[in-house]
Amino acid sequence: MAKKVVATLKTAxxxxxxxxxxxxxxxKTGAYTFREEMVPVxxxxxxISTGVK
Incomplete structure (x- = not known):
């Protein structure tokens, strides 16, 4: 099921x-987690080329 786009992202x-x-x-565990961030285009x-800060 798709999530709705945040209202502030609908602006220009x-x-x-x-x-x-x-x-x-x-x-520690070797398990993968997912990190989500908003980045300027x-x-x-x-x-992507740098490590997680």
Whole structure:
């Protein structure tokens, strides 16, 4: 089932952002978790290539 888009993202400035979902492996258990963040569209490739901060 799809989630509704947040109302603030429906504005013209909302199109400048992208939701990035990454899989992050836990050092303790070895299990993967997913981290979601809103990133400016022009910074997506930079965010993906760097580690999680």
């Amino acid at each position: 400035t909302g199109k400048d952002w992208a939701k990035v979902i990454r899989a992050v492996k836990s050092e 022009d910074k997506v490739q930079e965010y």
